[in-house]
Amino acid sequence: MNKTNESKVKLNGREVHFSSAVALMDDDLLEDLHSQMAPCGDQEFLDAYVEAHAKKFGEEFQVN
Numbered sequence: 001m002n003k004t005n006e007s008k009v010k011l012n013g014r015e016v017h018f019s020s021a022v023a024l025m026d027d028d029l030l031e032d033l034h035s036q037m038a039p040c041g042d043q044e045f046l047d048a049y050v051e052a053h054a055k056k057f058g059e060e061f062q063v064n
Contacts, residue, residue, distance in 0.1 A: 018046065
């Protein structure tokens with residue numbers, strides 16, 4: 001995929017590539033949310049993941 005056409009999303013006030021965020025997601029949470037939410041937009045999915053991540057791990061999801 002051409003990086004210039006890749007979806008960008010907002011995370012913690014900054015723009016990140018959606019694929020970079022997905023690469024760092026917990027596999028179990030990712031799979032659960034994907035089955036519950038498909039189809040949806042990238043930002044909507046990321047927002048739901050951030051909430052689920054905080055509930056499961058007690059910390060903020062970050063992409064550095």
